[in-house]
Amino acid sequence: MVEEIVSTNTQRVGGAANGIHSAPVALDAVDLTENKRIPTKLNELNRVLGGGVVPGSLILIGGDPGIGKSTLLMQVSGQLADSSTDKVLYVSGEESASQIRLRAERLGVRDHNVIVYPETDMDLIRQAIKEVKPAFLVIDSVQTMNEPALASASGSVSQIREVTSELMKIAKNQGITTFVIGHVTKDGAIAGPKVLEHMVDTVLYFEGDMHHTYRILRTVKNRYGSTNEIGIFSMEEDGLREVANPSESFLEERLPHATGSAIVVSMEGTRPILVEIQALMSPTLFGNAKRTTTGLDHNRAALIMAVLEKRANLLLQNQDAYLKATGGVKLDEPAIDLAMAVAIASSYQDAEVDPGDCFVGEIGLTGEIRRVNRIETRIAEAAKLGFKRIFVPKNNLAKYKPTAAIEVVGVATINECLQQVLNQTKMMKGGRGA
Template sequence: MSASYVGRCPDCGGWNTLIEETVTTTSSTSTKSQPRQTVSGNQVRPQKMNAVTATRERRITTNLKELNRVLGGGVVPGSLILIGGDPGIGKSTLLLQVSGQLAAEHGTVLYVSGEESASQIKLRADRLGVANSGMYLYPETDMPAIQQAIDDMHPDFVVIDSVQTMNVPDMNSAIGSVSQIREVTSELMRIAKSQGITIFVVGHVTKEGSIAGPKMLEHMVDTVLYFEGDMHHTYRILRSVKNRFGSTNEIGIFEMRNDGLQEVANPSEIFLEERMQGATGSAVVVSMEGTRPILVEIQALITPTLFGNAKRTSSGIDRNKASLIMAVLEKRADVMLQNQDAYLKATGGVRLDEPAIDLAVAMAIVSSYRDVEIAATDAFVGEIGLTGEVRRVNRIEDRVKEAAKLGFKRIFVPRNNLHGWDVPTDIDVVGVTSVSEALQKVFGRRS
């Protein structure tokens, strides 16, 4: 906020990002706030903790099991759900598909679009097979008109596509500005909580990949979902980054087809189906995405550097993590990488950031450096410390079962994870205490 025009924002450093807004002052006596009410209309009053009656929230399950998983079991009535993603990634397709099923089976749906006309939405609904579901379309951007339509219809579900196109006429600021988005979201939150209406909100993203508008937008809503993927490929990932009614970091995998989004029941097979046999620099890790174990191939390409400083490039893996693991390999395992360029990638478009991928990253790096392949039936799980030790990870039983289910014959895990659970008999579970021990068991002694 600045009292005068500034070409460059002093906070974020961006040029021409400040928008002029006229501040209107109102008398404090004329804008007396009303006491908050519950969905039943009762006034909220302070009460002791032991007097509060706590019941598990009701869930409405959709036909998309992947969406139910990401939401924590289904849609919670009266919740405000924000879905962000790149343009053209499939946000409107997903919500239109879900809206059709909810309108046909669970109640009245009002689909509010500020970007497309009713005829455009109808054409997409015909392609998705939900044109006869009974949902209501309302191409409007004026928030008072939308609120009036909600009061008249009393729908069970409302879709706002998108929040950046909605407008509050009383505010003297541009559509999509920070103050407009904040006011629109606040009004939608009031409607959801006071009337028990589930509201889905579409949010645009910036070039940096975050949802456009103030960070307060993500704090105000109940659930924040990111729809990710490459527009040049058919697979889409729906990722939960905030959920007041379930666990975060859950993901759902979809495939974009002509008739809409189709669920991918076993994403591990998708991520491994194009793995090349006999290739070096390839290792498989069993990563946990929320409560789901997923097998992902990690690829590494190690080549001698042509310049003074070695290059480190990664996709889907944190670059600092890759540099740290390479430093540990140099110091603790005598793998000289200081004059080698390193390129690392997590295949399938997934982003891996948990500590349990460290051992697989190290194995892929050494495999490429020594030009020795890793057995196609080997998988790896483990965190690597700075002293070269392989540290325990969580959910080891689920990881091992997932590897065994997909036909892997051997999995390397931290030795401290071998106790307290029943080890399956259809897979060889090898415990290791250090990265040097793991290298020796996988590659043998270097000739």
């Protein structure tokens, strides 16, 4: 609970940014050339934004402390200022000018068109925008900004709402592209009222594990592009670097003859990504079996195990299950079901899966393999990375034209898939033993 002090000041907060008002205009008279996208030098960021930065848009970036939000925006600021004569006003309420300069030197940003302004007062920020006339504005962070007309403290609900409203007016009325950094709560959601995410044009989440170098930029809202796109970066000493082929990076440490491992071709927006799903089944030492997941939905894992026990006759109720999506990726689409089931069965039966196999398919409660979307894109990505065989839902093959690059196997039930994958492995082991 936060105490809110109601201001008795009758002066209107906000209003038109710097006194500039927009006027009604006919739809067919709107000039579209003003909103031509501006690409950055980070192709992964361009992908997430839908092709580049839209002038006059308001972009919110949230993420855990120390994940690299300020690093990303400092790199983008340097690239935008370096590629044109436009100025970037970098407003920070968390660092001094010298601290920002130290980070900029480490990232190789030395452009004089990047104007640093350590300030939290919105009246002074509005005045600085009027004097500098930037094309791009960075606010680090919105929770530290303060609207003097309100008596409440910085970071309160009313302050965040009014500051965001003022930034939106600045972006729309003056055509200034505005990047806003937002703090997150312990649950991972952006701190402040939900209206904050409703007001902005684009909401990006910067995710990753503090113990790994990979960072994932995920879009959950985008008025100018598709949602659920992701960009993959690697945190290096000199800043963030793009990961051109994330599938290859996620699979490079896979053991060739390990059990409990299966490869899934998952779709993140329009991008296919191959990720290794690992499962470890161990007899439980307590009365209730444990179910632990990392990067996968806990309820989905429990559902898959129930289907395997009922339809595939695998006694899993006395087994502790540990499932993980490697590389720090979070997978939540239905098409990962088949790979999860294969990994669980592989670990339970201690039978390895052929390293050249990958899996795509949704599993129903009766054990059927249901069709998924973008099957051609998934198959093409698996073939490009050298996989020999891919198991897909049988109903997806009705309109698919086979190619010689990869063998496509259609399966109708989970039993049919497990028999082809694990029984062949057992036969190969028996042959080698003989």
